[in-house]
Amino acid sequence: MSYKAPRGTADILPQDANKWQFVEAKIKEICNRYHFHEIRTPLFEHTEVFQRGVGDSTDIVQKEMYTFEDRGGRSITLRPEGTASVVRSFVENKLYGSVNQPVKLYYFAQMFRYERPQKGRMRQLNQFGVEVLGSADPAVDAEVIDLAMTCYREMGLTSLKLVINSLGDKESRENHRQALIDHFTPHKNELCGDCQMRLEKNPLRILDCKKDREHPAMKTAPSILDYLNDESQCYFEKVKEYLTLMGIEYHVDKNLVRGLDYYNHTAFEIMSEADGFGAITTLAGGGRYNGLVEELGGPNAPGIGFGMGLERLLMALEAEQREIPVDSSLDCYCIAVGEQAEKEAVRLVHNLRNHGIQVDKDYQSKKMKGQFKAADRYEAKYVLILGEDELNQQHIAVREMKTGNQENIPLSEVVDVMKAKLLGGNQL
Template structure:
C-alpha cells in the first residue's frame, strides 16, 4: 500500500502555511489597490476549453494535461493554466455585458501538469494570476506588468529582470511565421522531434525550445521585431513609453514568444537573478491575447494577463534571504485544575474567542506543571489559571509571561481585562 503523497505533489504543513497566507494576503491587498476583483473557477473544465483556448500545438495540451472521462463519457481536464478557465467564465456569464469595463480579475488557483518534477515545478502547483478583458489600451498592458512587479517588490525582492517583446497582430505574425518556416526548413532534420512538429504547427514555438536553444540556426533566426507592421510597432512603443513613465526598467528580447498559442502583441516574463535561485529563473509570465474570447464563443474582446507561480515566489524570497513574518505567539493559554474548573474553562475559552481574543487550553488531561510547559511552547503572552479555589471565589489568576507579574481578576471582568491588555480596549 502506497500512502505517500503522489510524485510531484507536496504537503504544505502549518509552519509553512502561515508564510503562504502572508504572501496571499499581501497580494490580495495589492490587487485591491489596483481595483481588481477575485474570480474562482472549477478545478476541472471540459477538455475542449484548453484544447481551443491554450492551443493544440502547445506542450501543455499535447503532453502535460491530466485528462479523464466522467461516467457520461465526457472528456474533462484538471486545469493546467488559468487564462482559458477565466475566459470561459467571462463568456459563459456574459461579463462582457457588465457596465463597468474592462473587467479586471485576479485568482488563486491550483494547477495540474504532468511534467517532470523539479525544484519549484511540481505536478500540482499554486498560481496567482490576473486577467483584464475588454481593453485594447496599451496602458493596461503596463498596468498589468506594474501589478506583477509591485507584488515582488512589496515582498522585498530586488534581483528582478523584466523581459518584454511584441508578437504583433495577426498580419505581423503571419508574415513572421512564413519567414521562420523558410529559415528553419533547411535545418529541419537537425532539430529535435518537437521542433520538427512545431515547424508545421507553430514555428514561433521553436524559439522557445530548451533542447535546440544552442543550434546555430537559432542565433541567426529572423526577429519578430523586423516583421511588425506600423500598427504593431506603434502599440509596442506605447507600452514601452508607459513602462518608462512609471519607472519600470525592461529588456526587449525578440526571442520571447511564451509557450501558449493565444498570445499576440505584448509578451513578457519576470525573472529572478538571485544567486543560487536555480536554472529555471522565470517567476511570472504573460501577455496579450486578443482573439481568445472569440475562440471560446464570445464576442470580439481584447485581453491581457499573467500567471505567477507561488512556489517559485517563495523560493525567490528564500534565495534573497527574505524572512516572511510569521505570527507564532498565542494570546492566552488557560490552565485549569479539577472537573468543575474544566467545565468553567470551556465556557471562558468560548467567551474569550467570540470577543476577539486568541486562546487555547489543555485537552490532554495533563498536570498543572505540564500545562504551563505547553503554554511556554505555544509562546503564550498570558496564562490564565483557574482552580477549584479560584472558582469558588469567582476569580481567575492572570499571569503575564514576559514579566512574571500575576493579578487576580474577577471572572465577570476577565473579558474586559484581557481586551484592555491585548486589544487596547477594542
C-alpha cells in the first residue's frame, strides 16, 4: 500500500526548504528593525478561544475549523488563525502589565482550515503574522502596514496593491449595521443561505460573500464610510496621512470588511497584480481589533495585526520571476580511500564542523571516482583528499574545485588553513 500526504497539505522538500529559510530569515531581520519580538503559541487551543476571538458568524468558525474532543472530554481546535492565540497568551501571561508598551509581537506558525484546496489555498498553511497590543495610535496602524509592505518590497516584489478601509468604532458600526439590514432585507430570499443567516447576526459579512458578489444589491449597499462618526473619520484620515508621509500608495475600498468579526477601524489587504499569479490575489490582510483583549478576559488593550501567507509570498516571487539568493554549495567534501584514511576522515570532519566549517563525506563506500562525482553534485568549494600515502606523510591534499589548484597541507594545520580560506580565519 502506498501512502500520500493528506489532501490540502504538501511536503517542503530539501531543495525548496532553503527558499523558505531565506524568506523567514529576511522577515525576522525586518521585524528586528521594527523592534518586534517573536512569540510562539500552541498548535491547538480550547475551541472557545476561536469561537469568542474569531466570531461565531465567520466562515472559519462555522465551516473550516479542525475541532475534536480530547480524552478528557475537552473541545480542542487546531489553530485556524494566529491573532486569537496571541491575544489569549497576552492575557494569560499578563503581558499588558509589562512596563514596555505597546507589546509588539511576531510569529511564524502553521494554520489549519478545512477549505477546498486550490493553488495558494491549503488546508495546512504557513503564516507569518504580527500583533501590536496596547496602543490606539493610528501611527501604529500605519507602521504595521509599512512592515508588511517592506517585507514584500525587500524581497523584490513590485506588482503590489494596498487596499484599505475603515470599519469605524462601535457606534459607527451599529449605525451601518442597521442600514445594511434595511438595505438587504427586501432581497433576503435572493441571497445565499449563508447571507440570509448573516443578515441577522453580522450583515457586514454579506459584503464579503463570494457567492452573492454579483448581486445588484451589492453595488448599491450603503458604505461604512458614510456612517463613520467624527472620531472614526478623524482616525481614518490620520492613518491615510501617515501612509502618505511614508510614501506608501493605497486605495480605499469601501467594501473591504475582512473575514473575521473582531475587526474595527482600520482594515487592509495587500494583493499581487503580477501576471500569472492566479485567481486568489490576496497576499496579506489584517486590521485593528480594539475590544478583542477584553473579549478574551483581559483589560482594555487595543490591538492591530496582520497575517501573511508564506506559500502565497513564494508564489508571488515566482510570478514576478524574482530569484531567491540561496547558496546551495558545500564548503568542503572529504574524500578518503583506505580503512585508516577513513578513520582519520571521521576525526577530521568532526574537527572541521566544530570550528564552523560546513563539511560532508562519503557514507556509501564509494570509490574515489564516485566520491569526486558526489563532491561535484554537492557543488563543493574544496575537496580534501586523504589516502594511505597522504596519511603516512601526515598531510592531506586540498583541491579548490573552481580552479583545480591543489596543494598538500599538514594534517595538523588543515583546520586552520580551511578556516582562513572559508571563514577568513575567524573562529565562530
